[in-house]
Amino acid sequence: MNGPDQITHWRAAIFTRLVQVCLVLGVFTAVPSILQSAREGLWGVVVVDVIALGWLAMLWRLEHLVAYRARALQFLLITFAVGLALMLQVGPVAHTYLLAVPCLAALLVGLKPAIWLLLAGAVAIVLTGFAPPPDPAAVGLSDDAVLRAAIVALNYLFIAGILTFSCGVLLRHLARSLAEGEQLAFYDPLTGLPNRRLLLDRLANLLASSQRQQVFSAVMFVDLDRFKTINDARGHATGDTLLQLAAGRLSELVRKSDTVARIGGDEFVVLLAHLAPDLPAAGAAAQLVAEKVRAALARDFEIGGQFYACSASIGVTLFPKISLSADDLLREADTAMYRAKGAGRNGIAYFESTMQAEVERRLTLEHELAQAIEQDRLHMAYQPQFDCQGRLHGAELLTRWERDDGSMVSPAIFIPLAEEAGLIVPLGMWALRQACLAQQRMAAQGLALPLSVNVSPQQFRQVDFVQQVRNCLQEHGVEPALLILEVTEGLMVEKLDETVARMNELAALGVRFSIDDFGTGYSSLAYLKRMPLYELKIDRSFIMDMPDDANDVVIVQAILAMAGHMGLRVVAEGVETQAQADFLATHGCHALQGYLLGRPAPLPALLDLLAAQAALSARTPGTSPA
Incomplete structure (x- = not known):
């Protein structure tokens, strides 16, 4: 009102x-x-x-x-x-x-x-x-x-x-x-705890008093690890109750002079006032409280007769520090919390100066990546796939990013960065357009080869994803069967029915699907019989120690046998030795991909390879092009 x-x-x-x-x-x-x-x-x-x-x-x-x-x-x-x-x-x-x-x-x-x-x-x-x-x-x-x-x-x-x-x-x-x-204005309506506004006011006052009295205090940033999963699975009522219970546990662990605040979502902040006059003693006191908080939140929460496990990642910073404001201290604790979460969750991390440098570097990379996507300064490499007779079977598109200073950024760094920064959707659409442009160039030379392009769960779950694929194929005049969308098993974790329905829409267009990194993700294989799949890609972690590792041999044989019964093609990733290739060929693997056979290269190199194979097929009776 x-x-x-x-x-x-x-x-x-x-x-x-x-x-x-x-x-x-x-x-x-x-x-x-x-x-x-x-x-x-x-x-x-x-x-x-x-x-x-x-x-x-x-x-x-x-x-x-x-x-x-x-x-x-x-x-x-x-x-x-x-x-x-x-x-x-x-x-x-x-x-x-x-x-x-x-x-x-x-x-x-x-x-x-x-x-x-x-x-x-x-x-x-x-x-x-x-x-x-x-x-x-x-x-x-x-x-x-x-x-x-x-x-x-x-x-x-x-x-x-x-x-x-x-x-x-x-x-x-x-x-x-x-x-x-x-x-x-000053309190969270759900938990009754101070909100961000009151927290910053109290933190500023505590910072001033800590400086005057020359005593150390602490900021503790607490993030619930599995809250989103519970909230999405059981609904907001259960999630709200869990937050209220967590707030109650936190409030019971601190002194009257301390502050427990909820600053949004599943994030809480604890101010520990006037711990000790020397840094080691203050650090020990803060560690003791942090361990109590971690243990308290690690205990199951009973809600409506059911028990929910929801641990916490905790970041801690001590103050006063020269020239740092309340906002700076809160940011340091937040940074330390993300370090704890990245180290496996349910842990405690203290802020270090190197963390800030890492955060700034990451922010710089995020900004540069956004510009690279917007200005079309990424480029695509194509890694060929061969069948066991050495014929070119297809190729996978791999995104490469060269910064303005000439340094290359690994996909292992910028792909997760794009996912966290919300850039994975435009990056995925750029990759899809590159696949269609490559097909357009091949068709202009009278060539054809299936191309695989990775699709992230975020991109796949876009409401208009099917229409985007349809528009891209029509715009470039691409035969849908020549496009293979590689998805990970993680796509099946949430909303399986909606995922299968969307895949069926795309399959009706003629688009084919491949499960990437098969065997490393989803624990249930029930989804395989429901999805319109074309192939499975065995993850490189199962290939690298073959055929010497007996466990890997058994896993690969099981995947090949299962795929054979289901009528699915199988591509083995990370093939780097002849022994690996021979074993896979002997046991009926349909296609191989790895440095032994071909490294990722620009599109002209793939076109040359495809043209040479087409020419050889034309001169050799009984040999069909890929």
Whole structure:
């Protein structure tokens, strides 16, 4: 609710209570006045009081039928009319009514109407001043000082009570609103812990006091390791409960002088105040608390009768440090936390200066990679695949990145970087276009060869991925069967039904699928019979020690046998020795890929190799091109 709406809400609440109070006070003050006036024959006073009470009752009963502003203005009109009538009937004692009107108007409808009513009251007082003063005897006030005092007191009580009540209710609403606003501004609504804003304020104060007192404190950044998996699998209600339980465990482990905050998602920060005057002792104290936190969050959480395991990665930095702000300290703890997460999770890492250099280098690489993708400064290498007779069978596209200074960045570095930075989708689309452009060049030379291109899970799960593939194939006039999309087993972990449906759409176009790095990912093989697969690629980790390693031999033989029964082709990656090639050929592997047969090379080299094979096939009867 924004400011103007909130004020309107307050005014409506005040007005509802105000009308009720006026009716109650009116019964106790106006009814005796009406009876007394009737005995004295002051029928004008009787009429004014009866009309006023009736009108107030109507405003109370029609609360939900008449707009608030209209009812408020009518209430002010009643008060003004009563005051004016009493001034003519009784005299200056009725000035209290006119004084109440602009005050109530300011509370109920705003300053501008209040100013107009203030002026109207002044005009009324001036005009009524020309009227002859009422005869005290005529209004029953001549000799009865007690009655005169009683009437003045009743009028004062009525008007002052209304004003006092209105201001009191307004201030109470304002206090409650300020408290709610402070809660929303400085505290997390789910866990009740301080939020990032309050955390940074407390961290800045702690940094200043630690510098003055020359004592070390610590910032501890805590990230729940498996929260996203649990939240996605079991729903937000379970995830919210888990966060609340985690917050409770953290709060139980720290002192009253420390702070536990939730700064977003599954991230918590703990401020450990004034640990020790020397760095080793402070580090030991922080380590002790960090171990308690790690152990506490590693215990299973019971939610709805089920148990969930959710460990934590913890980053710690100690301060004060020269020229570092609260934001700098929080960033250091965050950096250390990512180091702990990268080391296998459920661990603790302390910030070191080398980490910051690594983060800056990574940020630089991320920026350069984004520019390289946008400006088309990456290039593609093609690694050939051969069948066991030495014929060219296909090729895999491998992205290469050469920086402006001439240094090469390994795909093992920039592919994970692209995934974390959200660049993997545009990078994947660039690779898909390169495959279609390569097919277009081959077709122009009368050549054809299946090309495999890697597709990340993020790219595959794009809502319009099927349409993107269809558009790319149509734009370049590529036969869909010549495009093989390589996906990893990790694609099957989430939303298997949706994944299979999308694969079937692409298979209906003629596109073929290959499972890359087969045997290293998904633990269940049930997905194989549901997916429209063309081939499996045996991961190089199973090939490199063959045929000397008996375990690798058994694994490769099992994969080949299973694929044979399912009618799937098999490509072995990482073939580097003749012994490996001979073993695979003997056991029925369909295609080999590795340095023994061919290294990744630019497209012209692949075209030359394909053209030479086509020429040889033309000269050799009975030999068909790839």
